[in-house]
Amino acid sequence: MSAIEPAVREGVSASGSAPAIGRAAMRKATWRLIPLIALGYGTAYMDRVNISFASLQMNGDLHFSASIYGLGAGLFFLSYAACEVPSNLLLCRFGARRWLSRIMITWGVLAIAMMFVKTPMQFYVLRFLLGMAEAGFFPGVVFYLMQWFPPEMRARAISRFYVSLPLGSAVMGALAGALLNLQGKLGLAGWQWLFLVEGLPAIVLSVAFLVWLPDGPADAKWLTGDERAWVLEQIRVDACSGGHTHDVGRALLDPRVLQIGLIFFCMLGANYAYTFSAPAILIKLTGWNATNVGFLISGMGLLGAAGMILNARHSDRRRERYWHVAIPFFILTGGFLIGGLSMAAWLVVPALCFTTVAYMALLGPVLAIPPLFLKGKSMAAGIAAMNTVGMLGGFVGPYWMGIAKDMTGDYQHGILTLTVPSLAAASIVLWMRRVARRQTAASMI
Numbered sequence: 001m002s003a004i005e006p007a008v009r010e011g012v013s014a015s016g017s018a019p020a021i022g023r024a025a026m027r028k029a030t031w032r033l034i035p036l037i038a039l040g041y042g043t044a045y046m047d048r049v050n051i052s053f054a055s056l057q058m059n060g061d062l063h064f065s066a067s068i069y070g071l072g073a074g075l076f077f078l079s080y081a082a083c084e085v086p087s088n089l090l091l092c093r094f095g096a097r098r099w100l101s102r103i104m105i106t107w108g109v110l111a112i113a114m115m116f117v118k119t120p121m122q123f124y125v126l127r128f129l130l131g132m133a134e135a136g137f138f139p140g141v142v143f144y145l146m147q148w149f150p151p152e153m154r155a156r157a158i159s160r161f162y163v164s165l166p167l168g169s170a171v172m173g174a175l176a177g178a179l180l181n182l183q184g185k186l187g188l189a190g191w192q193w194l195f196l197v198e199g200l201p202a203i204v205l206s207v208a209f210l211v212w213l214p215d216g217p218a219d220a221k222w223l224t225g226d227e228r229a230w231v232l233e234q235i236r237v238d239a240c241s242g243g244h245t246h247d248v249g250r251a252l253l254d255p256r257v258l259q260i261g262l263i264f265f266c267m268l269g270a271n272y273a274y275t276f277s278a279p280a281i282l283i284k285l286t287g288w289n290a291t292n293v294g295f296l297i298s299g300m301g302l303l304g305a306a307g308m309i310l311n312a313r314h315s316d317r318r319r320e321r322y323w324h325v326a327i328p329f330f331i332l333t334g335g336f337l338i339g340g341l342s343m344a345a346w347l348v349v350p351a352l353c354f355t356t357v358a359y360m361a362l363l364g365p366v367l368a369i370p371p372l373f374l375k376g377k378s379m380a381a382g383i384a385a386m387n388t389v390g391m392l393g394g395f396v397g398p399y400w401m402g403i404a405k406d407m408t409g410d411y412q413h414g415i416l417t418l419t420v421p422s423l424a425a426a427s428i429v430l431w432m433r434r435v436a437r438r439q440t441a442a443s444m445i
Contacts, residue, residue, distance in 0.1 A: 022227075022230050022234070024224075024227055025227035025228075025230050025231050026149065028222055028227065029148050029149070029220075029223075030160065032212075032222060033148065033213070034160045034161045036205075036209065036212060036213060037141055037144075037145075037161045037213075038160070038161045038162075038163065038164035038167075039164065039201075039208075040104060040137070040141075040164075040202075041138065041161060041162070041164045042165065042167055042168030042171070043108075043168065043198075043201045043202050043205060044107065044138075044168075044202070045165050045168040046169075046171065046172045046198055047107060047108070047111040047134075047199055047202060048076060048130075048134070049169070049172070049276060050194055050198050051073060051114070052073075052278060052279050052280075053173075053176035053180065053194060053279050054114075054194050054195065055069055055191075055276075055279075056180065056279055056290050057180060057183070057189060057191040058117075058189075061189060061191070062117070062118065062119075062120075064120065064123070065402075065406060066402040066403075066405035066406045067399075067402045067403055067405075067406045068123070068402070069402055070276070070399045070400070070402020070403065070405075071124065071399050071402065072120070072124050073272075073276045073398040073399075073402075074272075074394065074395040074396065074397065075128045075131065075395065076127045076130055076131035076134075076394070077131060077268070077272070077392065077394030077395040078128065078391075078392070078395045079128045079129070079130075079131035079135065080132070080135045080391045080394070081131075081135075081387075081389070081390075081391035081392050081394075082132075082135075083131075083132050083135035083136065084135045084136055084384045084385075084387055084388045084391065085381060085384040085388060086136075087099075087103070087135045087136025087137075087139075087140065087384070088136050088139050088140055088381065088383070089381065089384075090136070091136060091144075095215040095216075096140065096216070097209060097210060097213045097215050098210065099136070099140065100140060100141070100209050101206045101207070101209040101210040102206075103133065103134060103135075103137045103140075104137070104203070104205055104206035104209060105202070105203055105206035106133040107130060107133040107134040107137075107202055108199050108200065108201070108202030108206065109199075109203065110126060110129050110130045110133050110199075111195060111198065111199030111202060112195060112196055113126055114130070114195040115188070115192040115193075115195040115196050131391075139384040139387045142383050143379060143383055145161070146371055146379060147216050147217065147235055148216075148235075150235070151368075151371060151372075152316060152319070154316075154371060156313060156364070158312070158363070158364050159308050159309055159363065160309070162308060162363050162367075163305045163309060165304075165308075165360065165363070166300075166301040166303075166304035166305040166308060166356070167302070167305050168301075169297060169298070169300070169304070170298040170300075170301030170302050170305070171298070172297075172298075173294040173295060173296070173297035173298035173300075173301060174294060174295060174298045175197070175198070175294075176194065176279075176290065176291075177289070177290050177291025177295070179193045179194040179197055179198075180194060180290055180291075181291070217232055218232065252385050254373065254374075254382070256370075256373055256432065257370075257374075257382050257386055258389070259428055259431075259432055260369060260370060260386045260432075261386040261387075261388070262389065262428055263325075263390075263425045263428050263429060264366075264387060264393065265389050265390050265392055266421035266422065266424050266425035266428075267329075267359070267362070267366070267390065267421075267425055268390045268391065268393040268394045269394065269396050269400075269421050270332065270336070270393075270397060270418040270421045271359050272393075272394045272397045272398050273397030273398055273418055274336075274352070274355065274397075274401075276397075276401065277401050277405070277411050278297060278352075279294070279297065280411065281352075281411045281415070282349070282352075284410075284411075285345045285348055285349060296349075300352075300353050300356040300357075301356070303356065303357050304356045304359070304360030304361075305360065306357075307357040307360050307361035308360040310361070311324055311328070311362070311364065311365065312365060312368075315364065315365040315368065321365045321372075322369075322429050322430065322432060322433035322436070324361075325365050325366045325369075325429045326426045328359065328361045328362035329362065329422050329423070329425045329426035329429065330422075330423075330426055331354055331357075331358035332355050332358045332418075333419045333422040333423045334351070334354070335351040335355035336355060336416065336422060337416070337419050338351035339351050339412070339415040339416070340412055340413065340415040340416025340417070341416065343412065366429075370383055370386065393421070397418075400414065400417070401414040404417070
C-alpha cells in the first residue's frame with residue numbers, strides 16, 4: 001500500500017471538511033509557515049511605505065517638491081512590475097526557501113541605504129533598486145501558499161499572512177514618531193534613523209527564511225508521512241480540476257488575467273496614492289504632530305486587520321468572492337468622495353479610516369479568485385502578471401498625487417480623483433461575476 005492511499009480514501013468531503021489527518025496538516029502548516037511569512041511581508045510593506053513618514057522631515061531637509069517625492073515613491077513599483085514575472089519563475093527554479101531569502105536580504109540592504117540619499121537622482125535610483133530587489137516576494141508567497149492549502153482554505157490562508165500589511169502599518173505608525181524624534185542623535189536626522197532601524201529586520205528575517213522555510217510539503221520534516229501525503233494529494237486533485245496547468249503562455253493570454261490585473265491597477269493606484277500622503281494629509285486635517293498621527297494610522301491599521309480577517313472568513317464560508325471584493329470597493333469610493341469634498345476633520349478622518357478597512361478587507365477574497373482558473377506553473381506566472389499590471393498603478397498613484405498637490409496646493413483634489421479607479425475596479429469585479437455565472441450555467445446544460 002502506498003503512503004498516499006490513506007489520504008485518497010479519506011479525501012475531503014463535498015462540504016470542505018478535512019479528515020483528522022488533513023486538519024492536523026493544515027494546523028501545522030498554518031503555525032509553521034504563516035507567522036514567518038507574515039513577518040517577512042509586514043517588514044517588506046513597512047520598508048516600502050516608510051518614506052511616507054520620512055518625507056515629513058526628508059522633503060524639507062533635501063528640498064524635495066511633492067512631485068519629486070511622488071515620482072520617487074512610485075518608481076519602486078515600476079521596477080517591481082518589470083521584474084515580477086521573471087522573479088516568480090526563478091522561484092519555481094531555485095525553490096521558495098532560497099529565493100525568498102535572497103529577496104529579503106537585498107531589499108533590507110537597500111532599505112537601509114535610503115538613509116544616505118542626498119539628491120533627487122539618488123532618491124530615484126534607490127527607490128527603483130528597492131522595487132527591483134523586492135519584486136516577486138508577494139506573488140511568490142501567494143504561489144507558495146497555493147502549494148499548501150486547498151481551495152476552500154485559501155482566502156483565510158492569504159488573509160492570515162496578508163494581515164501583516166495592516167499590522168505592519170500599525171507598527172510603522174507607532175514607531176515613526178519615536179524614530180523621527182531621534183533627530184540629531186549620533187549626527188543622524190530622524191528620517192535617517194527611521195530607514196536604518198526599519199531596514200534591519202529584513203536582513204535578520206532572510207536568515208530565518210533560509211533556515212526554517214521548507215520549499216514545499218514534500219520537504220517539510222514536521223509533517224508525518226500521512227499528513228504529507230494528504231497535502232500533496234489535495235494539491236494534485238486541485239491541479240487536475242480544470243484551468244490552465246503548465247501552459248504559461250496560454251494563461252497569460254487569458255482575459256481574466258488582464259481583468260484582475262486592471263483591478264489590481266486601480267486598487268493599488270488608489271491605495272498608494274493615499275498611503276504615501278496619509279501622514280501629511282492627517283497632520284493638516286487634525287493639527288496633530290507626527291507622533292499622534294502615527295498612532296492614528298496605527299489604529300487604522302489594527303481596524304484594517306480585523307476587517308481583512310472577518311471578510312476573508314465570511315468569503316470562505318459563503319464560497320463567494322466577487323461581492324466580497326465589490327462591496328469594499330464601493331466603500332472605498334464613498335470614503336474618497338467624502339475626503340475630497342470636505343475639510344471637516346470629524347467627517348473626513350472616519351471616512352479615510354473606512355477606506356483603510358475596506359481596502360484591507362478586499363485583499364483576501366480578490367487573491368482567491370485567480371486559483372479558480374489558474375493551476376500549477378501557470379498560476380505562478382499568472383499571479384505575477386496580474387500583480388505586474390497592478391504595480392504600475394502603484395507607480396501612477398503616488399506620482400499623480402504629487403502632481404495634484406503641486407498644481408492645486410492641497411491633497412483634497414487628488415483624493416477626490418481616487419473615486420474613479422475605485423468605482424472602475426468595482427465595475428470590473430461585477431462584470432467578471434456575471435461572466436462566471438454565465439459560464440457556469442452554460443456548463444450545466
